[in-house]
Amino acid sequence: MESSNIPSVHVSSGNKIPYPVGVRVMLKDLERSKQILSSFGLKPDExxxxxxxxxxxxxxxxxxxxxxxxxxxxxxxxxxxx
Structure with missing residues (x-):
């Protein structure tokens, strides 16, 4: 299986954002989405x-x-x- 540079949804205990778990997961997904868009040359603001x-x-x-x-x-x- 090919490795990708997209970060996993898991948030380690050392980097926890002070939000509930579901919100932290959504924030990580948002970052992943931005990376995927940028890999296609798109920006979320477009x-x-x-x-x-x-x-x-x-x-x-x-x-x-x-x-x-x-x-x-x-x-x-x-x-x-x-």
């Missing part, structure tokens, strides 16, 4: 408000679908469905 709005909608839709899938699986496991 996206228009319409692009950002569309991306936000996609994220909301994907989170909604994921939430519905989890609810469905819980109902199947509990025997309510199926």
């Amino acid at each position: 996206f228009s408000p319409a692009d950002r709005k569309m991306a936000t909608r996609h994220i909301i839709i994907m989170l909604s679908i994921g939430g519905l899938a989890i609810v469905f699986l819980v109902l199947v496991i509990l025997g309510v469905i199926g």
Whole structure:
């Protein structure tokens, strides 16, 4: 497997940011995203408000679908469905 220069999501105890774990992970993901964009020669500021709005909608839709899938699986496991 080829090694990449993208940092992992793990935050070591010596470099902890004073935020809850989930926020630290999101901040690391944001840094990874910026590195990926810069590797393609793009800067995060180059996206228009319409692009950002569309991306936000996609994220909301994907989170909604994921939430519905989890609810469905819980109902199947509990025997309510199926």
